[in-house]
Each structure stands twice: as C-alpha cells, then as structure tokens.
Amino acid sequence: MKPRHLTVIPKAPAPDTPQERGRARIKAMPKPAEIAQCPRCGGRELIEARTGVTISRGRASGGTKCFLCVLCLARGERVIVS
Numbered sequence: 001m002k003p004r005h006l007t008v009i010p011k012a013p014a015p016d017t018p019q020e021r022g023r024a025r026i027k028a029m030p031k032p033a034e035i036a037q038c039p040r041c042g043g044r045e046l047i048e049a050r051t052g053v054t055i056s057r058g059r060a061s062g063g064t065k066c067f068l069c070v071l072c073l074a075r076g077e078r079v080i081v082s
Contacts, residue, residue: 038069040079045070 014020026042037044046067053063072079 036067036081038072038079038081040077041069041071043069043071046081047073 023042027037029042031037031044035044036046047070048065049068050060050063050065053060055061067081069079069081
C-alpha cells in the first residue's frame, strides 16, 4: 500500500451572487459613528441577548448582555456586534 500524502488545495473565490454583491455594497457604504453595523453581513438590525440571568422575586438580574446581528442569527450564525 502506497503512503498517502495530504496536499493543500488553493481556496476558491467566493461565488459572485446578487446577495454577495449587495452585502459588499452595504459594507462599503459610509455609516455614522453612532450606528452599530455587523462586521460579517453589514446589517444594522440587532437583538440584545443576555446570558447567565438569574430570576429572583420575579425579576431578571445579573447576566452578561451582548448584541447579536438579526440577519446572521436567522442564517444560524452567532455574530456579536459591539
């Protein structure tokens, strides 16, 4: 039996779809400093998520808060926008 050698295949370029062109256009647009924008897709819709929350006396307390991109979350990715 011959020994098998692993070879590295060069990375293929991303497909040029209308969605990718739209994302590139949105990312390239100038944005005001006070608006948060997703670094992956360029979306500006965010959800506030809190992890580690404890409930005492019927109220949520503690936990760590972060903002997640809605568009990436809908695709199954968790992108934290700060």
